[in-house]
Amino acid sequence: MLLGTQKINAQGQLEIGGCDALMLAERFGTPLYVLDEDAVRARCQEYRAAFANLKPDTEVAYAGKAALNRAICQMIAEEGLGLDVASGGELYTALQASFPPERIHLHGVYKTDAELQMAIEAGIGAIVVDNFEEIERLKRLSLSPPTLLPRRRRGEPASPSPTAWERGAGDEGFPVLLRIAPEVDAATHPLIRTGQRDSKFGFHLLNGDAYRAVETVLGSPPLRLLGFHCHIGSQISDLSGFAAATHAMVEFAHKVRQQYDYVAPLLNIGGGLAVRYTPDDQPPSIHEYAQTVVDALRAACRQYAYPEPALGVEPGRSLIAEAGITLYRVGAVKQVPHDLPNLPREYLIVDGGVSDNPRPQMYGARYTAVHVARRGEPHNRPYRIMGKHCETDPLIDCALLPETHAGDVIAVLTTGAYAYSMSSQYNRYPRPAMVAVRGGEARVIVERETYEDVLRMDR
Numbered sequence: 001m002l003l004g005t006q007k008i009n010a011q012g013q014l015e016i017g018g019c020d021a022l023m024l025a026e027r028f029g030t031p032l033y034v035l036d037e038d039a040v041r042a043r044c045q046e047y048r049a050a051f052a053n054l055k056p057d058t059e060v061a062y063a064g065k066a067a068l069n070r071a072i073c074q075m076i077a078e079e080g081l082g083l084d085v086a087s088g089g090e091l092y093t094a095l096q097a098s099f100p101p102e103r104i105h106l107h108g109v110y111k112t113d114a115e116l117q118m119a120i121e122a123g124i125g126a127i128v129v130d131n132f133e134e135i136e137r138l139k140r141l142s143l144s145p146p147t148l149l150p151r152r153r154r155g156e157p158a159s160p161s162p163t164a165w166e167r168g169a170g171d172e173g174f175p176v177l178l179r180i181a182p183e184v185d186a187a188t189h190p191l192i193r194t195g196q197r198d199s200k201f202g203f204h205l206l207n208g209d210a211y212r213a214v215e216t217v218l219g220s221p222p223l224r225l226l227g228f229h230c231h232i233g234s235q236i237s238d239l240s241g242f243a244a245a246t247h248a249m250v251e252f253a254h255k256v257r258q259q260y261d262y263v264a265p266l267l268n269i270g271g272g273l274a275v276r277y278t279p280d281d282q283p284p285s286i287h288e289y290a291q292t293v294v295d296a297l298r299a300a301c302r303q304y305a306y307p308e309p310a311l312g313v314e315p316g317r318s319l320i321a322e323a324g325i326t327l328y329r330v331g332a333v334k335q336v337p338h339d340l341p342n343l344p345r346e347y348l349i350v351d352g353g354v355s356d357n358p359r360p361q362m363y364g365a366r367y368t369a370v371h372v373a374r375r376g377e378p379h380n381r382p383y384r385i386m387g388k389h390c391e392t393d394p395l396i397d398c399a400l401l402p403e404t405h406a407g408d409v410i411a412v413l414t415t416g417a418y419a420y421s422m423s424s425q426y427n428r429y430p431r432p433a434m435v436a437v438r439g440g441e442a443r444v445i446v447e448r449e450t451y452e453d454v455l456r457m458d459r
Contacts, residue, residue, distance in 0.1 A: 050289075066421060211256065343398065383400075
């Protein structure tokens with residue numbers, strides 16, 4: 001579980017990005033989100049290379065819901081990836097970071113008029129449409145002053161090397177993808193499955209909504225259909241789910257061609273590849289994932305004699321999760337006289353918890369912890385790591401550490417995704433800072449909130 005650039009230095013302490021983790025805690029305080037910038041960039045490059053070697057017209061877009069701020073946007077842009085945003089706030093962040101708008105696409109099961117208008121005016125690459133009401137609102141907004149912006153801003157030259165989202169026929173009409181529920185029940189936690197029959201996301205196949213949505217968009221001149229999108233869930237280790245989703249999307253595209261004489265230039269199958277949270281986790285490699293998806297796409301295209309479309313994928317967790325750690329300081333050690341056989345009786349109370357990482361409380365997410373100052377020593381003493389909030393908020397039910405005392409600093413690994421992005425001010429605790437580390441240097445990319453920040457919006 002030495003992930004990214006993590007290593008044990010000569011003093012037996014945890015090092016990340018060339019920085020001593022204990023010194024980071026002393027310098028910036030705790031709790032502290034630490035992002036390994038080289039690890040993020042390496043994963044971007046690994047994704048691009050895996051698909052470039054198999055299918056060069058694949059568009060890889062980072063799913064910003066996993067973690068997003070201006071610095072992360074800039075890293076992703078510099079590595080040449082696109083960006084999937086799922087709210088007006090994420091879109092605004094990307095635009096403020098000068099992320100190229102033509103490489104952004106906007107998701108969401110309910111996008112407000114203000115969010116749609118922001119996307120239209122920015123000239124983003126595509127909006128992923130989720131429901132019929134959204135189609136009608138998007139048509140209305142696209143026809144309202146200011147007049148419809150094409151995929152690129154008026155007066156700007158076309159890109160010399162179009163991305164997958166620019167390959168739709170024609171130049172006018174705002175570019176959209178239709179999100180389809182592909183009837184694939186991925187093997188993951190029920191709360192992070194998104195492509196199954198009862199999913200709230202997208203147009204469903206069984207009731208015919210997906211086909212009616214195609215007909216509606218094709219009959220709407222303000223809109224330009226670029227293709228179809230799906231997403232089956234997150235933290236998925238069984239690659240057969242991705243193969244099934246890819247096949248289902250090609251089969252759907254084939255039936256659309258038969259019925260409407262429309263050939264989709266792009267199929268986007270979303271993201272969802274699993275990562276390592278514990279030593280027991282052995283997720284597939286990015287190369288194995290890419291090979292599975294591309295093979296499934298080509299096999300289905302052969303089966304249905306369908307012209308092979310461009311491919312889109314949207315890694316989020318698998319791109320950034322392992323690059324992040326969270327540093328906590330132990331405030332108290334408690335002996336708790338319970339009779340629960342699978343839980344340690346020795347509790348470590350740390351200076352964070354559900355407000356900086358709600359995932360363990362939401363759906364039992366599992367993590368690995370290490371002792372920062374004694375990383376090189378055997379980790380064989382069981383502790384239950386608890387947060388300091390007015391909830392029973394275990395971060396890890398059974399963590400193995402060296403003997404640990406109040407004042408010690410521990411690191412929880414693989415917190416780069418869905419910790420910072422899901423954080424809150426519960427109990428009116430200010431949110432932690434985030435630092436990016438690289439080559440022995442640390443820079444603050446999110447300032448630590450203060451009590452004044454907590455009160456800032458009060459009236």
